[in-house]
Amino acid sequence: MSTxxxxxxxxxxxxxxxxxxxxFDADTTPERREAxxxxxxxxxxxxxVARSERDVRSMVKDCCxxxxxxxxxxxxxxxxxxxxxxxxxx
Numbered sequence: 001m002s003t004x005x006x007x008x009x010x011x012x013x014x015x016x017x018x019x020x021x022x023x024f025d026a027d028t029t030p031e032r033r034e035a036x037x038x039x040x041x042x043x044x045x046x047x048x049v050a051r052s053e054r055d056v057r058s059m060v061k062d063c064c065x066x067x068x069x070x071x072x073x074x075x076x077x078x079x080x081x082x083x084x085x086x087x088x089x090x
Contacts, residue, residue, distance in 0.1 A: 016046045020053050 022028050023036045040046045069077070 016040070016049055019046075020050060023050065024053070024057060 019036050019040060023033060023040075028036075037050075040050045068074070
């Protein structure tokens with residue numbers, strides 16, 4: 001399975017960011033994760049970026065743990081993103 005990983009821009013891989021987002025997305029299937037990992041491993045620069053991203057995510061997770069926002073704040077956030085407001089102009 002091809003991931004569309006190419007090296008066409010002046011700075012190296014033009015698809016690395018997109019692949020990393022997909023790689024670390026919890027909804028990505030194990031098969032897709034494996035394909036992305038193989039593809040990134042074919043490029044030393046991309047592999048270094050992937051490892052760096054993994055390490056940073058691990059450090060943040062270790063520092064922040066499973067912290068959750070207080071329940072009142074969570075309710076306000078949910079209310080604000082589920083409320084639709086509009087203004088009519090005449």
